[in-house]
Amino acid sequence: MKPAADLIITSANELLTLRGHSSSPKTGKEMDDLGIIPDGCLAISEDRIIACGSMDEVLAEVSETPDTVKIDASSRVVMPGFIDSHTHLVFAGGREDEFEQRIKGAGYLDILKSGGGIFNTVRATRAAGKEELIKKSRKHLDTMLKFGTTTVEAKSGYGLTIEDESKQLQVMKELNKIHPVDVIPTFLVHTTPPEFSSREKYIDFVINNMLPKMRGMAEYCDIFCEHEVFDPEHSLQVLTAAKKLGFKLKIHADQLSDMGCARLAAELHAASASHLDHISREGIDAMANSGTVAILLPGAAFFLGSDTYAPAPEMISRGVAVALATDFNPGSCPTESMQIILTLACITMKMSPAQVINAATINAAHAINRADTIGSLEAGKRADVIILDVPNHKCIPYHFGVNLVQTVIKKGRIMRFGCAD
Ligand SMILES: [Zn+2]
Structure with a gap:
């Protein structure tokens, strides 16, 4: 029959x-x-x-x-x-003023140091109620679905307190119940909040107080490894602790400078390392055939006006598994469209149409450990x-x-x- x-x-x-x-x-x-x-x-x-x-x-x-x-x-x-394997879906507020400042010449890290950037979104997200965040994120998910995205990874990281990070992760859980798009939750250690006097104190707090609370709410733990944010040693401490608690690992790596994070991701058997615009030859070799997927985000490099993009053809030819994602977020890439990301990947990183489609589907599924089903x-x-x-x-x-x-x-x-x- x-x-x-x-x-x-x-x-x-x-x-x-x-x-x-x-x-x-x-x-x-x-x-x-x-x-x-x-x-x-x-x-x-x-x-x-x-x-x-x-x-x-x-x-x-x-x-x-x-x-x-x-x-x-x-x-x-x-x-x-499409599988969008790297987004910051849940946030309040917008950063259009900062967009204008950047057009006039301000740098992304300068804006961050002067209390803007991520901190703008942190203030707005802390002030927002759960219902407001659900309403806003649901609208973004509607747009994603219309543009062909059927599964999305979403990161916390705009709360930076136990309560506010939990709120973002609860919003993702709620969205999974009410929206057709599947949302995969990640706890992101994004930056040190102003109420902490040092990065080290915040890292201790994350390891001893936050991670145990986020377990069960997030599938992955991710950290923003960058100059002035968290260095590779902090990243290693957080991700090692997260792994012990059962989190799968992701990392924001080598976006604005070569921090040696591609190698760290491969050594930790992270599911993915993202950005990699400044990955070194050594980093490429470490990631090749490591099982760690490189999620390239040309939308962020484009929107920040960067002239450096990840060396995708070299990464692909040397055996790195390459995926593409939007990095949807209010500061450095406010687009829900995977289609425009495919175009940017072709133009800025010289990937072929076939390569960008593989990167946005099957390899993206591997970046979120779901290639057995999607x-x-x-x-x-x-x-x-x-x-x-x-x-x-x-x-x-x-x-x-x-x-x-x-x-x-x-x-x-x-x-x-x-x-x-
Ligand atoms: Zn990101």
């Missing part, structure tokens, strides 16, 4: 399966392959993919019922939903699928600045955003 399909997507001009890499991320030449099936077909039952292949293959494997819904995807691209279109995986109104995958980063996503299928549920023709 063939399984019955609730939904069949037919005649995709290009069906990008990204198949065959659920157990380890793609590196090197594997990044050039999207597992494309021309005139492809995908069958879904409830929230799972049950068949994926050519029209003939899929229609031979599944049965239709009078209730089976069919979507004709001819002249369109069908692919896994990130590719294969039988048994969750039905998180997007349909884009473009004839082939190269058009996704090429036709930029607009939303190409027409239909989002999240856990088998259909949501249409574009106009059908």
Whole structure:
């Protein structure tokens, strides 16, 4: 007896399966392959993919019922939903004034030192109630979903007290109940709050008081390792303590300068190291084949007006698993759109269209340890699928600045955003 399909997507001009890499991320030449099936077909039952292949293959494997819904995807691209593996989703307030200051010449770290930057958002987030944060974050998630993101990692780090960090993590838990997009919670050690006289005192407080309280609320622990913020020694202390408590690890590494954090991430077997705009050759070699995914965030470098981007082609060719994410946050990258990030990655880091799509799906799934369930279109995986109104995958980063996503299928549920023709 063939399984019955609730939904069949037919005649995709290009069906990008990204198949065959659920157990380890793609590196090197594997990044050039999207597992494309021309005139492809995908069958879904409830929230799972049950068949994926050519029209003939899929229609031979599944049965239709009078209730089976069919979507004709001819002249369109069908692919896994984007996975945004690095965001700061939950915050209050905006930083548009600081944006204007930066245009006039102020530096990001200068603004931070004078009490602005992250501290602006910390003040606003501390003052905001849970309901206000849920309302605001929900709106951002709506935009993400419309632009094709079906899973998002989200960091705390704008509270910097036990109470306010907990509040951010509780908001994420609430969002998971009320919103279709899956939110993966991370506790971020972001910066030292003004009420602490030294970084060392705050690090002690984090290790002895905060981490035990955040356990159970956050899956990952992350730290911002940067000059004037936390150095590699602080990062090692916090992440070692977090690992003992059962957290998986992430790190903000080598964004504004080479801090040697790429190597630290690899040595600690972190799930990911993010930014890496200033990664050294030694850091690249340490990360290659380490299992730690490099999450590159060209949107942040672009928005900060940087002229240094992560050396993506060298990282890929030397065996580093590369993912892409928005870094969505109010200061250095206020966009929810993974599509614009793909364009920026092509232009600024010379990644190819196939590489950026791999980086935003299957490798991003590895960066959040979920490649067994999402990130590719294969039988048994969750039905998180997007349909884009473009004839082939190269058009996704090429036709930029607009939303190409027409239909989002999240856990088998259909949501249409574009106009059908
Ligand atoms: Zn970040």
